[in-house]
Amino acid sequence: MALLHINGLTHYFGGLRAVYDFNLALEEGELIGLIGPNGAGKTTVFNLITGIYRPTKGTIQFNGQNLVGLQPHQITAKGICRTFQTIRLFNNVSVLDNVRIAFYSQVRSNLLDAFFRTPHLVSEDKALTREAYRLLEIFNLERYAQELAMNLPYGEQKRVEIARALATKPRLLLLDEPAAGMNPGEIDRLMDLIQRIRQEFGLTIFLIEHQMRLVMRICRYIKVMDFGETIAEGTPEEIRTNPRVLQAYLGEEVE
Amino acid sequence: MTYILQQLINAVQLGSIYALIALGYSMVYGVLRFINFAHGDIFMVGAFLSYFAAVLIKRLAGATAIPTALIFVGSMLLAMLGTALITLSIERIAYRPLRRYRLSVVITALGMGVFLEHMTLVIVGPWRISFHPLITETVYKVVGVSISTTQLVIIFVSILLMLILEFIVRQTKQGMAMRAISYDREAVPLMGVNVDHIITLTFAIASCLAAAGGLLYAHAYPIIEPYMGIMVGWKAFISAVVGGIGVIRGAMLGGYILGFVEIAAGAIFPSRMRDLISFVVLMIVLLAKPTGIFGLPLRQKV
Numbered sequence: 185m186a187l188l189h190i191n192g193l194t195h196y197f198g199g200l201r202a203v204y205d206f207n208l209a210l211e212e213g214e215l216i217g218l219i220g221p222n223g224a225g226k227t228t229v230f231n232l233i234t235g236i237y238r239p240t241k242g243t244i245q246f247n248g249q250n251l252v253g254l255q256p257h258q259i260t261a262k263g264i265c266r267t268f269q270t271i272r273l274f275n276n277v278s279v280l281d282n283v284r285i286a287f288y289s290q291v292r293s294n295l296l297d298a299f300f301r302t303p304h305l306v307s308e309d310k311a312l313t314r315e316a317y318r319l320l321e322i323f324n325l326e327r328y329a330q331e332l333a334m335n336l337p338y339g340e341q342k343r344v345e346i347a348r349a350l351a352t353k354p355r356l357l358l359l360d361e362p363a364a365g366m367n368p369g370e371i372d373r374l375m376d377l378i379q380r381i382r383q384e385f386g387l388t389i390f391l392i393e394h395q396m397r398l399v400m401r402i403c404r405y406i407k408v409m410d411f412g413e414t415i416a417e418g419t420p421e422e423i424r425t426n427p428r429v430l431q432a433y434l435g436e437e438v439e
Numbered sequence: 440m441t442y443i444l445q446q447l448i449n450a451v452q453l454g455s456i457y458a459l460i461a462l463g464y465s466m467v468y469g470v471l472r473f474i475n476f477a478h479g480d481i482f483m484v485g486a487f488l489s490y491f492a493a494v495l496i497k498r499l500a501g502a503t504a505i506p507t508a509l510i511f512v513g514s515m516l517l518a519m520l521g522t523a524l525i526t527l528s529i530e531r532i533a534y535r536p537l538r539r540y541r542l543s544v545v546i547t548a549l550g551m552g553v554f555l556e557h558m559t560l561v562i563v564g565p566w567r568i569s570f571h572p573l574i575t576e577t578v579y580k581v582v583g584v585s586i587s588t589t590q591l592v593i594i595f596v597s598i599l600l601m602l603i604l605e606f607i608v609r610q611t612k613q614g615m616a617m618r619a620i621s622y623d624r625e626a627v628p629l630m631g632v633n634v635d636h637i638i639t640l641t642f643a644i645a646s647c648l649a650a651a652g653g654l655l656y657a658h659a660y661p662i663i664e665p666y667m668g669i670m671v672g673w674k675a676f677i678s679a680v681v682g683g684i685g686v687i688r689g690a691m692l693g694g695y696i697l698g699f700v701e702i703a704a705g706a707i708f709p710s711r712m713r714d715l716i717s718f719v720v721l722m723i724v725l726l727a728k729p730t731g732i733f734g735l736p737l738r739q740k741v
Contacts, residue, residue, distance in 0.1 A: 234629060256628035265629065272626040274619045285619050289631035291612045298611040352631050 185248060187212045187388050188233070188264075188356055193242035195228055202228045204412045206242070208390075210356070215382060215389040217403035219396070219423075221432055224409040226392045227269055230358050234266055235259045246356065261289050265349040266358035269392075271341045275334035279325060279344055282333050283316040286351035319347045322381065339370050343377070350385060357381075359391040363398050371395055375402050400424070408432065441583040446706050447699075452590045452659060454698020455597035458691045459652035460675035461682065462604065463645030465690035468679070469621035470641045473541070476548040477529060479672015480555035481646050485522045485653030486663045487559060490570055492517035511573040511592075515654050519647040525555075526646035527639060535635075552668075559665040567664040570657040593655045600651055601691055604644065608687060613640055621685055674701075681724050683734030692732060697721065 186209035193206040203225040210216060218226050231237045233244055235256040244251040251259055265286075274282050291312070297305040320326040323343040328336055333344060342362060349357060362378070363371045375398055382389055393399045399406060400420040408416040408423060410432040416423060423429055460482050467475045475481075492514035496505075529551050537544040578587045608614035616632045617640075628634050656671065657663050674697055682693025697717065704716035724732070 236625065236629075255633070257631050257633045260629055260631040268626070272623050274622045274626075276622050277615070277618055281615060285612075285615050285627075285632070286630045288612055288616060293612075295607070295611055295613060298607075348630070 186210055187247060188390070189243075189245040190233070191243045191245075193229070193232060193244065194240050195225075195232055195237060196240045201412050203232065203239075203409075206409075206414060208407070210388060210390060212355075212388055213382075213386065214405070215378075215391070215403055216405040216407065217399040218390065218392045218407050218409065219394070219399055220409035220415075223411075224432075225412040226409055227360055228412075229409075230266055230360055230392065233259075233358065234264060257289070260352050260354075263353065263355040264358065265352045265354035265356075267342075267345045267349050267360055267362060269360045269364065271338075271345055273333040273341055273344055273348070275332065277333065278330050279320065279333050279336065280313070280316055280329040282344055283319055283348050283351045284312060286348045287312050287315070290353065316351065319350055322384070323347045323377070339366060342366070342374075346377075346381070350381065354387065356388045356390065359389060359393075361392055361394060363393060363395040366395075368397075371398055374398070378402060442706075444582075444584045446702050448584065448586055448590060450699040450702040451695070452593050452698070453702060454695035455594050456652050456656050456659065456694075457671075457675050457678045457697050458694025459597050459600060459648045459655070460671065461678040461690040461694045462601070462687065463649050464676050464679040465682070465684050465687060466617070466641050466645050469685040469687075470617055470624070470638055471538070472624075473534070473538075473544055474548070474676070475534075475642075475645070476545065476672075476676075477552040477555060478645065478649060479668035479670075479675065480552040481522055481526055481668070482649040482653045482656070482671060482675075483663075483665065483668030484525060484555055484559065485518050485646070485650030486570070486657045486667065487563065487653075488518040488521040488650065489514045489654035489657060490568065490663060492521075493571070493573055507573050507575055511654075514573060515596075515651055518650040518654055522646040522650040522653075523643045526642050530639065530642045552672075556665045556668070563665070565665075567662050570661040570663050572658050572661060574658060589658050593659060596651065596655060600648060604648070604687065607644070613637060617641060677718070677721055679731075681721050681731055683731030686731070686733040689731055689733035696724075696732075 188208065188210040190206060190208040193203055195203040206229055218229065220226055228237065232239050233251065235251065235254050235258070239252060246262055246264060249262065251262070274285065291308065293302070293305040293308050317326055317329065320329055323346065325340060325343060325347065328340060333341065336344065346359070346362065359378070363374055366374060378389065379402060381387060391403070404419065406417065406420060406423045407414055408429050415428045415432060416426045418426070460478065463478050463481070464474060467473060467478070493510055496510050496513050533547045533551050534544055537547055572589065574589050574592050576588055578585050608617060616627060616637045619630070619632070620627045620634060620637055624634065675694065678693035678697045679690045680693070681696060682689030682691065700717045700720045701713060705713040708716055
């Protein structure tokens, strides 16, 4: 049984067909890529999985449980988390608090505990702060812990976003263009990082990317979308030589 | 000099009450980008519920004498509970279903305000009720300035409530979620936060502060009537905007600024010009800083 099972996923925005008959069986521990030209419907697929949109048609099952109709916070609680194409950090709070907020559903202490600073709250608070620092260390961000998120350089902000996503303890991580805006050196480091967290946290990863170099190197299986439809899927080698993919990316030949 | 000090105390007293109410506008705006125009009337309901709670407590106590301080605290807590229940029902019935329709929900808020005014009118009648103070009044003279127990209690209780609020917002996970929602509402649920819970909590806190404001206001100006929330509500709303709406400290500062401006205007000019002058001053502040004193410039979407 696949960890994430998507069947016949279709979504319309009014009359616009954003995603049509998208299928996916993602096994535990896999890392697969989703590519396609701008406006192909890739981010919409992520928004459907995470419950931001409700699909017009089709089913999404995670770990054998239906996700369609659940609220985003319930889906996060089941173990799916994501990052965003454009950075969506909480700029008005510190980097540490950005990570700590993602522990929200794991916090057991309530408001009364907070008022009376019960031992339970204090120990939980300490444990979570330690955990947050550990995550920041993995991403080499611990020196920014007290800094406001908005004051960090772009590449660091992207890493904070991944650290924050990991704090929700996901089994499946959805990365939306993690390498966007990075230079080749940064992309290399990002690839190592993705591989490392995948092993360390036992993650399954589904990523959208424009940087072919990243997708081709780290994904063993790739799906290609264009105008909402899946036009190809296979290994990087198969994708590289697929005429429909080339056509979608390079434009149609004029006869 | 004594006169100025005296007026300063009056300004702090009035400003504290405006600040308490302004916080409610600001917090709800922070999480929902929505102005709860019924909030002034929630304040009015808070004043009436405090009145009835005090009557109820006194009647239950019967012949046993209980300290007025206890009646004061008891009525405040009961009024908070009552207004919170009313506000949460309003949120559930009138705001939540319309949350995505930003203009309609503002209209419903105005409608809920009118509804509360007239429900009160129907229940208590069109009379102005004099509020029997729950504070034993003593006037202290400090270097020629007189300050009453009522003024001290109003200032102390307001500041205490604001400190509790600061604590919730800064030190609890719910507070952290509130701050995050005010920054990016779509991303917060993906962190596993149930946004509806946070919105409910925000409305509950806002209405508790308004209820306390109602009780305190009724001690400063001991006449309560169903329309008392309209003008006070507008003024608190303006305080919130002047301080920078959505920013908690902004609402506090805005409340005190309005308190000072109003008392100063009343002290310098004929009292019938008080509202005119204070609103003009606030307009000037807004023209100079359209997002309010602590308000951030609009975020650019990249």
